[in-house]
Amino acid sequence: MDNVSLEIPPGTILGMIGPNGAGKTTLVRMMVGILKPTSGACYIGEQRSDLLSPEERAKLGYMTQQKALYPDLTARENLEFFADTYGVSDLHKRGEAVTRVAELTRITDYLDRPVEVLSGGTVQRLSLACTIVHDPELIFLDEPTVGISPHLRAEFWDYFQGLARQGRTIIMTTHYLEEASRCDTVAMILQGRLIGLGSPNELTSSMPLERTISGEVSPEDSPRLKQALDGIAENEFTGSHFRIRTQSDEMLLRAFGAISASGVHARKIMVQQPGLEEAFSYLARRAGQ
Amino acid sequence: MSRSFDAHRIRTMVQRIARQIRRDRRTLGLMIVAPLIVTFIFALMFTGEVTNVPTAACILDQPWGITLGDAINAQLDENQNVSVIQRSRANAFDGFGNDVQAVLIMPPTLTSAIIRGENVSLGLHINVTVQPRATFIMGVVANATSDGLSQLLGRSGLAINRNVTVQFPSPPIGGDLSFNISLVNEDEGFSTVIGSLVEENLAADGNVSLISCASREAVIESIRQERSIAGVYVAGDFTTMILTGGEPTIELFVNGIESTDASIALSAIQKALADATKSAVGKGTEVTVTYVYGSAGMSMIELAGPSVIGFFALFFGFIISGVFFLRERQQGTLERMRASPLNETEIVIGYVIAFIAVSFVQTTIISVVIVYFSPSMLSAMGLLIPLVLLLVMGSVTLAIAASYRMRTELQVIQMIPIYVIPQIFLCGIFFPASLLPSYLSFLPYLFPLTYYVMAVKAVVFFGATLIDIAIPIVVLTLFAILGLGLTVARRPEK
Numbered sequence: 001m002d003n004v005s006l007e008i009p010p011g012t013i014l015g016m017i018g019p020n021g022a023g024k025t026t027l028v029r030m031m032v033g034i035l036k037p038t039s040g041a042c043y044i045g046e047q048r049s050d051l052l053s054p055e056e057r058a059k060l061g062y063m064t065q066q067k068a069l070y071p072d073l074t075a076r077e078n079l080e081f082f083a084d085t086y087g088v089s090d091l092h093k094r095g096e097a098v099t100r101v102a103e104l105t106r107i108t109d110y111l112d113r114p115v116e117v118l119s120g121g122t123v124q125r126l127s128l129a130c131t132i133v134h135d136p137e138l139i140f141l142d143e144p145t146v147g148i149s150p151h152l153r154a155e156f157w158d159y160f161q162g163l164a165r166q167g168r169t170i171i172m173t174t175h176y177l178e179e180a181s182r183c184d185t186v187a188m189i190l191q192g193r194l195i196g197l198g199s200p201n202e203l204t205s206s207m208p209l210e211r212t213i214s215g216e217v218s219p220e221d222s223p224r225l226k227q228a229l230d231g232i233a234e235n236e237f238t239g240s241h242f243r244i245r246t247q248s249d250e251m252l253l254r255a256f257g258a259i260s261a262s263g264v265h266a267r268k269i270m271v272q273q274p275g276l277e278e279a280f281s282y283l284a285r286r287a288g289q
Numbered sequence: 290m291s292r293s294f295d296a297h298r299i300r301t302m303v304q305r306i307a308r309q310i311r312r313d314r315r316t317l318g319l320m321i322v323a324p325l326i327v328t329f330i331f332a333l334m335f336t337g338e339v340t341n342v343p344t345a346a347c348i349l350d351q352p353w354g355i356t357l358g359d360a361i362n363a364q365l366d367e368n369q370n371v372s373v374i375q376r377s378r379a380n381a382f383d384g385f386g387n388d389v390q391a392v393l394i395m396p397p398t399l400t401s402a403i404i405r406g407e408n409v410s411l412g413l414h415i416n417v418t419v420q421p422r423a424t425f426i427m428g429v430v431a432n433a434t435s436d437g438l439s440q441l442l443g444r445s446g447l448a449i450n451r452n453v454t455v456q457f458p459s460p461p462i463g464g465d466l467s468f469n470i471s472l473v474n475e476d477e478g479f480s481t482v483i484g485s486l487v488e489e490n491l492a493a494d495g496n497v498s499l500i501s502c503a504s505r506e507a508v509i510e511s512i513r514q515e516r517s518i519a520g521v522y523v524a525g526d527f528t529t530m531i532l533t534g535g536e537p538t539i540e541l542f543v544n545g546i547e548s549t550d551a552s553i554a555l556s557a558i559q560k561a562l563a564d565a566t567k568s569a570v571g572k573g574t575e576v577t578v579t580y581v582y583g584s585a586g587m588s589m590i591e592l593a594g595p596s597v598i599g600f601f602a603l604f605f606g607f608i609i610s611g612v613f614f615l616r617e618r619q620q621g622t623l624e625r626m627r628a629s630p631l632n633e634t635e636i637v638i639g640y641v642i643a644f645i646a647v648s649f650v651q652t653t654i655i656s657v658v659i660v661y662f663s664p665s666m667l668s669a670m671g672l673l674i675p676l677v678l679l680l681v682m683g684s685v686t687l688a689i690a691a692s693y694r695m696r697t698e699l700q701v702i703q704m705i706p707i708y709v710i711p712q713i714f715l716c717g718i719f720f721p722a723s724l725l726p727s728y729l730s731f732l733p734y735l736f737p738l739t740y741y742v743m744a745v746k747a748v749v750f751f752g753a754t755l756i757d758i759a760i761p762i763v764v765l766t767l768f769a770i771l772g773l774g775l776t777v778a779r780r781p782e783k
Contacts, residue, residue: 032628054295054630062628066621070305072312077305084301085629114312130625140628 001027001037004194006187008171010137013164015183016173017280023192024173025065028142031171032062044138058087061136065143067127071116075107075126078115079133086134101129104159121152128156132163139163141172145179157182177276188280196283200276207282209274211252213244213259221264228262229255242266294638298631302639303646306613310647316609320651324601328655331597332662342554344497345511345520345542347504350484350527357400358476360437361393361411365470368429376471383471386416386454390468391426399476403442404532405571416454417468423453425466442533483531484523486565487539487558491521497557509542518544519554531566594659595666595673595749596718599741601655602648602677604709606684610644611701615692637776641685641769648681649674669749672758676748679765680741686772687737693776712738717746737768 001023008014016024029035031042033049042049047056069078079098088094102108105125110118115126128144141160145153157179160170164184172183180186181200188196188203196203217225222237229235233255234245246252252271259266274282310316365371374389381392394412396402402409413430417423431449492499500517502508508520524530524538531537541558543551617623626636652674660667688701691708695701714720716738725732733739744761747753755762 034624034627054298054632057628057630060628062625064621064624066624068621068625070309070622071620072309073305077308081301081305082625082629085298085626085631087297087630089297089301 001030002192004189004192006194006197008169008185010169011164011167012184013160013170013172013182014185014187015180016171016187016189017175017177017180017276018173018189019175022189024189025142026192027189028062028140028171028173032060032140033057054087058134059137061131061134061139063127063131063139063141063144065146067115067123069115069123069127069130072114074112074114075102075118075122076111078126079111079130082130083133086136088134097133097135101133104132105129106155121148124148124152128159137168139168139170141170143173143175145174145176153179177280180276186276188283190284190287193287195287196279203276203279204274205249207274207279208247209278209282211246211249211274212272213246213252213255213269214272215242215266215269216240217242217264217266221266225259225262225264225266228258228264232258294632294635295630299635299639299642302631302636303643306640306643307646309613310643320605320609320647321654324605324651324655325658328594328597328601328658332594332658340495341498342496342519342550342557343500343517344491344554344558345500345502345508345517346488346491346523347502347508347521348484348488348523349525350482350523351525351529352482353479353529353532355441356476356478357403357437357441358395358474358478360441361395361434362472362474364433364436364440365393365429365472368433370425370467371429372467372469374469374471376473378473378475381471381473382414385414385471388469389471390417390422391415391430391470392473393430393470394473395476397475397477400441400478401480403438404479407571410450412450412452414452414454418455420455422466422468423455426468426470427451427453430470479528479532481528481569483528483565483569486569487521487523487561490561490564491557494557494561496553505540512542512544515544518547518550519558521558528569531570593718594663595669595745596716596738596742598652598655598659598673599677599680599738599745600713600718602652602681603684603712603738603741605651606644606648606681607688607709608701608705609647610640610685611688611692611695611704612698614640614689615695615698615701618692633777634773637686637689637773640689641682644685645678645681648677652677666749669745672748672753672755673745676741676744676758676762676765679762679769680737683737683765683768683772686769686776688772690772690775708736712736715739717742737765740764740768 004027006014016027018024026035030037031044031049033042033044033052036050044052044056044060047053052060070081073081076098079101080094083089083094083097088097098111099108102111105128107122107125107129110122110126115123118126124144124147128141131141132139145156148156153176160172161182164170174180184199186196186198186200186203187194198206217240219240222240222242225242226235226237229244233251236243244255246255252273259269310320362373365373376383376392378394381394383389385392392412392414394414396409396411398407399409399411411430411434413427415423415426417426427449434449488499491497497519500511502511502520505522508517508522511517512520520542522538522540522542526535527537527539529535539562541555543555545551614623617626623636627633656666656670656673660670666673691704692701711732715722715725715733716736717733718738722730722733722739740761744753744758744765747758747761751757
């Protein structure tokens, strides 16, 4: 990791994106306190993460990239073990906690089966359940949705957002950009460096990236439209088809204004705004220079 | 990371590992049943006696044909001053004092008694007229006997009982020194054939079953064809050589591959030989066996059993905790635990306690088998079990430290020839460490099992107390601390 600095307010979902090997997992491990940075430090609240007391540590939850479950034990035994290590040892409370997370992640029916016979999706749910069985305040999820069905991924996001609503802070890594766009804050990481940080909206709208408007006008209207756009935005006309390129949201709005002011009847208008992917490529290019 | 230990968290670890071991039938079987079976077979093998080892024998030994009586007779015959008249005991004294001046009686046991070192004497009777003649005769006879003796056996010194009658004690006026001697040669010589005695002794020995062979080559051939494990060849002049102080030829042939059987046959042959020479010539290489260590008839299970318990505990403690811990790392559960309130030391302590519990069960079961075969060990159990558990502590912590540095289960298996097997050979269970050449003598001291074996042998065989074995206990504890230290102080991740 190289000179990464970020601050995460409670109750938010931070998504870290970046290609494989960018250093996302390393950063998470430093935040959790398993890995000590060669210089600098991670703080959780007031305490350095590698010096947390067991009580402070009990407020964290960490779902590793691997399933990290005991295949020879049942789902319930796994849940009970991790609950126990986090201090949820009172039998009644532990039982309640297991029931609660099992219901939340919908694995109640599989609780008494050994993990090794469970399907991949169920194992992933159990892994998440083990992470949150002690109701942590700060949850680290390292690629929690990798390799699971889109349907289950959507389900997971419901849990995440539910947890965030309850005031839990979630720090997750992912390489699905559409997931990142659902986060409150996105940290873009490349080769150990933080190249972009902000809400998905901030990240896309603040970048000088191409936004395009395309549509169709009747051939007789096109000269009028072209005239209206000249000097406002770059445009090209092919037959009845037109395409307008702008570099910012402001320009985009001005182009729209020009279209409506021209009074031409444009059909099939489509606006293409940049996504996180474009933002990432732009930031990666900029960081490379 | 905090260094405080929490008993509850450690208990959680122990419960979980115990549950995993219980659930994993194969591992459980491996840890409990396998050592049990091995110990049982081991016990059966080593409490049973090896008997009837086929042993080939070719004994060509011939009796010693020479007698001392003949030798003395020949010596006297050669003397020109002596006329020897062969007589029997009945007419020995005919003409004594007249034409017979001396009578020499050689008893039947003369040769054999000399050889055995028993008391025997010649009877010399002299009846002459003057003293110098008597002196002369005595001198001649003494010379003849000592020459005969040294010629035969390479030594001199034979007592002669003299009975001298001098008729005229005053000195004569010269005269002839020649005399007639009446010789009673009853000497029967040495009839025993030592080689035959060896054969008889061997035949009587239940540990071997004797196969007679006609020649030295036949003995070798018999071993080559695996009809016999060992063979003995005794040359024809064996008895002669033994009696005359020469170099007796006895050759032993062994099939060295069957070392246990061969050593039994060899010791039987050696014993037969020693017994034969002892009974034949009254002396021999007498072997006195004093048991400084253990006692006569101690079986292998009694000698090695207590040490083997430690080996099993070490072996399974090392391999299984190594693999368990490696899995913990590979499947990511270690990572999850490290992010939890559990700290590294608690995790390792949890492992040590869980495996100590398993070893306790394992040791108890193996001990029951060993005590069944060797009840004398029961009294040592009180100290033996804590020693095993101490050994396990070192074994488990070292295994965890090692498995931090391994990537695959194969690498744990690779530790067996590096770490586990050498301990069987080097730590004094079966072979004394002193067999090593001096420049390698440090090797056993690198392994914890050496100290365990040291302590256990002291406890089991010498009735050592806790204080006597303080040093091995301290070293074993140091191994456990070293393991824990290596685990916690592993390479920091970057």
